[in-house]
Amino acid sequence: MKKxxxxxxCICMAVSAVLLGGCGKAEETLGTNVEQSEAEETVNAxxxxxxxxxxxxxxxxxxxxxxxxxxxxxxxxxxxEKLEEYIFVMSEEATSAETIVIMKVxxxxxxxxxxxxxxVVVDEKRGEMENYLPEQFxxxxxxxVKSKGSYVYLVISESGDTIVQMIEEEL
Amino acid sequence: xxKNWWRYGIAVGLVMVAIIGSFxxxxxxxGKKTMRTGADIxxxxxxxxxxxxxxxxxxxxxxxxxxxTPEADKTEVxxxxxxxxxEGESGNEADAEGGKTGETAEEGTSEDGVxxxxxxxxxxxxxxxTESGEEGEGAEENAEEIDAYFDDSVFIGDSxxxxxxxxxxxxxxxxxxxxxxxxxxxxxxxxxxxxxxDESVHPVYQGEQRQVWESVSLMGSKRVFLMLGMxxxxxxxxxxxxxxxxxxxxxxxxxxxxxxxxxxxxxxxLKGKETGKLQNDIIREFNGMLETMAExxxxxxxxxxxxxxxxxxxxxxxxxxxxxxxxxxxxxxVWVSVLRKYADEHLDK
Numbered sequence: 001m002k003k004x005x006x007x008x009x010c011i012c013m014a015v016s017a018v019l020l021g022g023c024g025k026a027e028e029t030l031g032t033n034v035e036q037s038e039a040e041e042t043v044n045a046x047x048x049x050x051x052x053x054x055x056x057x058x059x060x061x062x063x064x065x066x067x068x069x070x071x072x073x074x075x076x077x078x079x080x081e082k083l084e085e086y087i088f089v090m091s092e093e094a095t096s097a098e099t100i101v102i103m104k105v106x107x108x109x110x111x112x113x114x115x116x117x118x119x120v121v122v123d124e125k126r127g128e129m130e131n132y133l134p135e136q137f138x139x140x141x142x143x144x145v146k147s148k149g150s151y152v153y154l155v156i157s158e159s160g161d162t163i164v165q166m167i168e169e170e171l
Numbered sequence: 172x173x174k175n176w177w178r179y180g181i182a183v184g185l186v187m188v189a190i191i192g193s194f195x196x197x198x199x200x201x202g203k204k205t206m207r208t209g210a211d212i213x214x215x216x217x218x219x220x221x222x223x224x225x226x227x228x229x230x231x232x233x234x235x236x237x238x239x240t241p242e243a244d245k246t247e248v249x250x251x252x253x254x255x256x257x258e259g260e261s262g263n264e265a266d267a268e269g270g271k272t273g274e275t276a277e278e279g280t281s282e283d284g285v286x287x288x289x290x291x292x293x294x295x296x297x298x299x300x301t302e303s304g305e306e307g308e309g310a311e312e313n314a315e316e317i318d319a320y321f322d323d324s325v326f327i328g329d330s331x332x333x334x335x336x337x338x339x340x341x342x343x344x345x346x347x348x349x350x351x352x353x354x355x356x357x358x359x360x361x362x363x364x365x366x367x368x369d370e371s372v373h374p375v376y377q378g379e380q381r382q383v384w385e386s387v388s389l390m391g392s393k394r395v396f397l398m399l400g401m402x403x404x405x406x407x408x409x410x411x412x413x414x415x416x417x418x419x420x421x422x423x424x425x426x427x428x429x430x431x432x433x434x435x436x437x438x439x440x441l442k443g444k445e446t447g448k449l450q451n452d453i454i455r456e457f458n459g460m461l462e463t464m465a466e467x468x469x470x471x472x473x474x475x476x477x478x479x480x481x482x483x484x485x486x487x488x489x490x491x492x493x494x495x496x497x498x499x500x501x502x503x504x505v506w507v508s509v510l511r512k513y514a515d516e517h518l519d520k
Contacts, residue, residue, distance in 0.1 A: 009182055065341045074351065077378025092337040092500070094330040094356060095493050120378055127372045127380075128330075128356035 318346035359402035433471035
């Protein structure tokens with residue numbers, strides 16, 4: 001009887017060991033899947049220009065002008081080489097403070113520097129519109145520079161909440 | 172058997188734990204595949220093709236025609252733009268008295284049918300073709316010299332100039348890409364002389380607010396165009412504003428002795444929208460004093476105001492974007508023509 005009991009116990013332990021060993025493989029699979037899903041998420045992260053195209057479809061913008069490398073470099077001291085991709089849009093109308101900026105830095109360590117540069121944009125617009133166009137000043141005052149991972153973004157717009165939400169859903 | 176029931180229980184329990192545990196982990200792994208991760212910089216990022224913003228070459232054949240012909244004048248532009256509808260925008264009530272600036276816009280009507288730049292370009296082209304046909308090869312040669320005239324130039328001004336900057340930014344594949352800008356809404360000859368502080372509105376350059384003479388020095392500009400006054404007249408009147416203007420130019424020349432100075436006339440406001448000292452007759456008087464000051468000091472003077480005026484000497488309605496004083500792309504097309512004509516007349520300098 002004792003032999004039977006010990007044998008049985010040993011068999012059960014062996015079976016358990018086999019089954020739990022399979023769990024280890026499942027864990028490895030889990031780890032691999034996590035890495036794969038993260039990679040897939042990155043591959044699936046939409047280019048900022050596509051996000052901007054969606055914004056244009058959803059919201060009526062005021063004569064937007066897409067600014068080029070020389071503009072962000074000369075006026076705001078932003079080095080385009082530090083960006084993986086970006087969109088920097090201002091209204092062509094001098095009486096509109098509307099601005100949409102989405103930047104993805106190559107090195108996440110540059111997020112703070114880019115955020116500071118975009119804060120200059122906010123401060124500039126705020127100074128221009130104060131005592132000049134109160135309605136635009138209020139729009140600027142509600143805006144703020146935000147960041148998420150390697151993305152830094154700024155939206156100054158009467159439809160700011162909608163646009164920010166659209167951006168955040170994509171990042 | 173009864174004595175060993177506990178052994179059987181342990182064995183069965185171990186097996187069940189092992190089975191349940193293995194299925195549970197597998198289920199967790201399957202669920203992880205669909206979870207959204209927060210971080211986005213992983214190895215897969217290298218697989219993403221970098222996307223750079225290309226230059227916004229909002230350029231049509233028609234616009235090239237205007238921008239490439241130094242002799243294009245107001246008449247030419249108007250005839251090309253004959254079919255346009257007016258673009259108007261609502262704005263805030265103007266603050267006639269007091270305040271730092273005079274640039275507040277008034278309530279205006281917004282009209283439908285804003286003509287796109289493409290349509291504007293095409294319309295302009297039809298009006299311009301005859302002239303290029305008549306001028307032939309001489310105009311093309313001259314066009315390059317005129318383009319080069321704007322190398323290392325900087326345009327300093329208020330929101331009216333800011334509109335020109337934005338117009339230029341949309342056309343960076345033309346000679347306009349040679350221009351630098353130091354423009355800000357509510358900027359004036361008065362506040363241009365302030366120190367940089369929390370209330371100053373100096374145009375930003377290289378990521379900082381700087382007094383314009385510093386920015387001009389950093390840019391290495393050799394030609395400095397200035398258009399100010401809109402935010403000065405209600406504060407320091409005609410003579411006082413001229414004095415501030417001269418003082419500002421003095422600062423620019425002190426820091427940049429080799430820079431050529433060209434004053435651009437202040438532009439008019441829409442008829443019926445004049446406010447405080449922003450009356451078109453006063454603006455005319457101010458422009459006259461600026462022209463005299465420029466002549467006295469050997470500076471250049473560009474009269475863009477008259478090119479944008481209607482028969483009554485007010486800002487032509489077709490060039491106004493906000494029912495007050497700010498201008499639309501058609502107006503800036505005229506700026507281009509006037510500036511190129513000025514350049515053509517001063518090519519030897």
